[in-house]
Amino acid sequence: MTGSLVIAGLGPGDAALVTPEVTQALARATDVVGYIPYVRRVPARPGLTRHETDNREELDRATHALQMAEAGRHVVVVSSGDPGVFAMAAAVFEAVEAGPKAWRDLDIRVLPGITAMLAAAAHIGAPLGHDFCAINLSDNLKPQALIEKRLRLALEADFAIALYNPRSRARPDGFGHALDLMRQICAPSRVLVFARAVSTPEEEIRVARLAEASPEMADMRTVVLIGSSATRIIARDGAPFVYTPRSVPE
Amino acid sequence: MTGSLVIAGLGPGDAALVTPEVTQALARATDVVGYIPYVRRVPARPGLTRHETDNREELDRATHALQMAEAGRHVVVVSSGDPGVFAMAAAVFEAVEAGPKAWRDLDIRVLPGITAMLAAAAHIGAPLGHDFCAINLSDNLKPQALIEKRLRLALEADFAIALYNPRSRARPDGFGHALDLMRQICAPSRVLVFARAVSTPEEEIRVARLAEASPEMADMRTVVLIGSSATRIIARDGAPFVYTPRSVPE
Structure with missing residues (x-):
């Protein structure tokens, strides 16, 4: 058999x-x-x-x-x-x-x-349109120090970044730490996308600059996309588009 | 209309x-x-x-x-x-x-x-089973120095990495430079997966340790997956499985 x-x-x-x-x-x-x-x-x-x-x-x-x-x-x-x-x-x-x-x-x-990050990206535009990383913020299976090291190096490399499992009831603080780290490295205008329950009837997508971002914007059903320094918002009636250009000038 | x-x-x-x-x-x-x-x-x-x-x-x-x-x-x-x-x-x-x-x-x-990296990963096991990055090695739209900076920082962060467009006739040398950089940072036993024409009739997937890898293993139809330091090969009759464990011990 x-x-x-x-x-x-x-x-x-x-x-x-x-x-x-x-x-x-x-x-x-x-x-x-x-x-x-x-x-x-x-x-x-x-x-x-x-x-x-x-x-x-x-x-x-x-x-x-x-x-x-x-x-x-x-x-x-x-x-x-x-x-x-x-x-x-x-x-x-x-x-x-x-x-x-x-x-x-x-x-x-x-x-x-x-995967969630690609559906989330598609629903807001093309925020992962250039080099990018995916980082799981849960510390269930790895040390918090490694999470912070990876996030810091990914920001230094100016990747767009998708954060999976940013926050849960058991881990209320991890995403707040990530925001603190971003504020040390990125400009306040850095673009974030909070994509909750993507492609379900409860889908909710919110765009915020780093200066306006707060930990409560994420929960266990959210994937957070962090733009690179080049990521742009196209304003329009209704939800904006967010995208990362394909080129990085010399 | x-x-x-x-x-x-x-x-x-x-x-x-x-x-x-x-x-x-x-x-x-x-x-x-x-x-x-x-x-x-x-x-x-x-x-x-x-x-x-x-x-x-x-x-x-x-x-x-x-x-x-x-x-x-x-x-x-x-x-x-x-x-x-x-x-x-x-x-x-x-x-x-x-x-x-x-x-x-x-x-x-x-x-x-x-996307190609996820199909390639699925066809060999789960090499992107932990935090990972995607980097486009083409220098058509960005400076070579930025490519090398991102690759270096991604290797320092110990991400698994997918390299898109590793090599073409117009850019025969980029992937060779990437291998040189890997040899400075990674052990010779680091696992690489060369996935060519994934999910087409011409699909060809090859697993190599860094010590055995050469630039010719990649072409314009290949996506290259670089394991993290924890990525493992499971030997078996026929093609091996390659996976990255979910946990990183303290």
Whole structure:
């Protein structure tokens, strides 16, 4: 009995952003595994078992998925966004490396998805239109000092920056520290985009200059985009456009 | 007559990676505009005019698209990958900002797509599974000194890094310089992934340690992924998996 394991990205929320490749993998799955709200995005149907797990149980979830694939099931691990960006793909490969040798020979595939920063950028213009970074502000899995070092060097390099997981109830202060650091390095006119619940009915996108930004503008459903020093706002009736020019003059 | 302008990402090549949102936009377009090979990915049909333009004419192409939208056409500007990542979205907004005031009130939308680095990462495992950067190595639009500064700071910050446009016939040396810089900062065991023509029938993915890497491993169809210092190779029969763990220990 030959099973398979697919780690699939569901995109940020809108069904029109799920790739056909992912839709096809879900159609042939026997089991879907993931964090509760993501699993619930996959409609129930006969022959499909949906395994909902709590957050912060990524390694257990990955191990369970691998065991089912080994037993011959067709398992899809679902992530929001792209599974390779602060999501389940790395957790599955950690489990593969630590697990029995036979797991390395399983049919394992990662299917990319639209990650939050790219959907957020698209919905406001092209703020990541030049070199950029993605930094996870959560200190669950890395030291706060490393977060600050990376953010400082990324600002010195004048990248546009996407901040994932900027702030949560358990970590109310991280994003405030990031703003403090930005104020040491960037001009008060630096452009920020706060994109909340992108591509869902609750989507809310707010543009602010650094001088007006405050920690409360971000929550656990927000991705924050920090422009480079060249990022521009195009004012218009309604929401502005924000973009980063392709050129940097000599 | 109310026209519209959509800047759409076709993904890296495979039709199964084109989002339904983009497919719908193409179905209602009167005009498709873009670089020749991307426009040819959109099938001809009655009522659709396909405007093929050469590379390096991004601003002219953007202006033409805006003029047609202003005249009431439904125009889709197509990019490979994601239009906000080293592609057409920024060029369109440059043209909007420089153009007549009326262009700001046009119905302009950007539709995200699967960008090459995320498809490449998915096809080899999860090498971008932690904080990462995207750097365009082309010096067409920015000074070489800025490229080297950004790469140096990104390596010091220990990001995983995706290099777009690492090498072309017109720029044979840029990627060699990048390798030289990496050799000053990184251990010889640093993991690199050379992903060529991702998700097309010509896809070729090669994993190499820095000590074995050479400039010829990259060409204009390659995206190069540089692991962080923590990136690991899982050996197996056939192609290995490459991933970056989610955690960085204190």
